Amino acid sequence: MTQTPDNERAAQATRIAAKPWYRQLYVQVLVAIVIGIVLGWRWPELAAAMEPLGTTFITAMKMLIGPIVFLTIVGGIAGVADLKKVGLTGIKALAYFQVGTIVAMADRFRGRRSLSSFGATGDPPAGRVPAPPGGEGLRDVRDAMGACAPHGPGRRARRR
Structure with missing residues (x-):
């Protein structure tokens, strides 16, 4: 018996729906959350060492959310x-x-x-620029890269 396009699509839909539970995205996210909690509780020094990875991921998500929503709406209308x-x-x-x-x-x-009109038209005179809080600027390359990324509409980057 040959497969018609409709039967082929139905078989493909059945194969897609029959993914194992551990391949579902929500299960993977929940497992990652539990691993993160256990890691922070049992091995806080390892969790602190992995903090730049999490910060980079969250910053990347904040940068991508706006364009993804915009392109989804534009694509839907243009389609x-x-x-x-x-x-x-x-x-x-x-x-x-x-x-x-x-x-x-x-x-x-x-x-x-x-x-x-309030005189904020140029660079401030030398010596009148306030020092960063705590007397420190960007400490390393990671801080510099994090300061370049947007932190959402109307929000400024927080310094540690």
Whole structure:
């Protein structure tokens, strides 16, 4: 008996659905959380040594979340060939995007003008630049790379 495309798709869907429990993403995440808790509880010095790996991962996730959401929305809208199918939702999304962009641009221009009226137009004179808290700047390459990564909208990088 030959397989038709429909039977082949059904067989493939069955194979995909029949993954072992340990191959499920949520199980792997839960196991990683438990391992992290046990590691921090039993071997805190090893957990502290692995801290840069976790910090780098979280920073990478923060950097990628915005573009992923944006590209998902744009891809969903662009994937619809007929604008009538998008309908009112597509028009609302485009209108919100335009209004948000205009508000952000106006706020930026207004902020730049208002800061210049307070004398914040150039570099501060030498000797008037405040020292970093605790008398230390970026300690090593890891701190420098972490300071370059965005930490979400409206948030500044925290220094240790």
